[in-house]
Amino acid sequence: MKSMKHVLLLSLMTMVVFTSACGNSDSNSNSNSNESTGANANGTAAGNQSNGAADDVVDINAKYDPPITVTAIRDQDPSMAFKEGEDFENNNWTKAYADELGITLKYDWIAPSDQYYEKLNVAIASGDIPDIMKVNGAQLKQLVDADLIADLTDVYDKYASELTKKSIEMGPLAKASATFNGKLMAIPPDEGSYEGGLSLMYIRADWLKKLNLEVPKTWAELEKVMDAFVNQDPDGNGKKDTFGMGLTKDLYKNGVAEATGVFNAFGAQPYTWVQQADGTIGYGGIQPEVREALLKLQDMKNKGLIDREFGVKDSGKVGEDYANNRIGINFGALWNPLWPLQDSVTKNANADWVVLPGISATDKPVQYTGALEFNEYMVASKKMEHPEALIKLLNTSQEKLYGGQADPKVFHTEIVGDKEYGHFKENVMMVKGSDPIGNYGHYKKVIGALDSKDATALNPEEKGYYDKILAFQGGDRTTWGTVRVFGTESAYSVLDGIYQNKEQNINFTKFYGSKTKTMAEKMATLDKMQKEVFTKIILGSPIDDFDKFVADWKKLGGDQITQEVSEWAAQQSK
Structure with missing residues (x-):
């Protein structure tokens, strides 16, 4: 799945957005x-x-x-x-x-x-x-x-x-x-790649309008919207064949139809390293907040708010569900409007998705998972x-x-x-830096050009985004994805709000080094065990299985990895 995500981030952005001129930064950035x-x-x-x-x-x-x-x-x-x-x-x-x-x-x-x-x-x-x-x-x-x-x-x-x-x-x-x-x-x-992994919320705006629902602002309101999407026939085909939220068998880290947004709602960071109450670094996947999020996901599955067959569906299959009017809410990466949501809009004449920040299920603000994985x-x-x-x-x-x-x-x-x-x-440089201005910088320049109706300051890449947004405004629905990534009501407009207080809103992983010795030897096995246990709990296994998982995780190498992470952190502070 990691390789699939890599292909999506490169080839999909290239295929849908970058076609006109991707890869070119500000033409004056280094010419002198x-x-x-x-x-x-x-x-x-x-x-x-x-x-x-x-x-x-x-x-x-x-x-x-x-x-x-x-x-x-x-x-x-x-x-x-x-x-x-x-x-x-x-x-x-x-x-x-x-x-x-x-x-x-x-x-x-x-x-x-x-x-x-x-x-x-x-x-x-x-x-x-x-x-x-x-x-x-x-x-x-x-x-x-x-x-x-x-x-x-x-x-x-x-x-x-x-x-x-x-x-x-x-x-x-x-x-x-x-x-x-x-x-x-x-x-x-x-x-800069962490921004592409933040889990944003996408909701079928046309379904909200059809069912006379407001954009949810609380977790309780979000669940009511999910329930309506399941039980009030939002697609109008007379069948009970829709679900509230999309979910894949990967659960997280694949960028599409993730559970990450639910984990974040409960203050959980399921796959990064976090600072614990005592100031030490601990693995996010074994923290008590994860337990609460799993209970909620299990409850959502029991109520039919998520597809009971999610455990066998990859992002491609769930993408087909989006295109076929079966799902109304998606937690995923900023590029999701390009795929799979563009397919939904292209295939269905009235389909539209609104991009929103995450919603908290506790009395604390949402903290997005900031995974800085240098691998x-x-x-x-x-x-x-x-x-x-x-x-x-x-x-x-x-x-x-x-x-x-x-x-x-x-x-x-x-x-x-x-x-x-x-x-x-x-390019032989398979690992390389990115455009220093970044896509966020491109977004700011495109928005400025849209506001002023003057695109002369845009470089070819930015002009490509600008032209696609104008094309959508002129009736071309094939460029909707670009609008929802770089336009005024877009993924980057949501990120713009998040970035106003980045350190508070994003829980950046506290471990960003290369893999420790035991991590290299055992983390893949521990990750596999984690996803298997989490999936079974969502599908109905007792929540006590989480407690057993925590004990097993520690015993099977997790404690040693945590010790090595602590030693790494001590070296960084010197």
């Missing part, structure tokens, strides 16, 4: 910087030292002369498609690496996405690793402990462009997760002759996607006839 990596900036310098400069001053844009070869490995998304004559080693990205950097890219092997990390484990065990590669948190720690990867501290400081640093250092935690004993050992993912990194082998090449590749990645020389059709997404080519997937 001498550090930007591009054809005009590079030239053919023979080496990396600036002529006549001090030893510690480097030309980060210098092209290798003679050229160098960088070996890599990668995973392959099953949805990838190449234009005729192109492949992983022959595409727009590899041509840019060669022409502008003097880097020839060679892949030692390519594996399907669902087999990549397993194959990489074998390579790490044998010590046979390429110059650069993507690793997960557990593998990063393993490589650091085995002294197999390069310390990137100095090359990052010297070679990272201004755009790269702005992206990687959007917040302090991402870099910290890749730092061991004061040394930067990997390129981390960006820190993908790019590393360089300790044997690599030119570790700075990793940073130069990263600079190029950022410039081609978000800088002043960005060309979305060449480096992000190209539409040829009815065929879509996601060129961003061909």
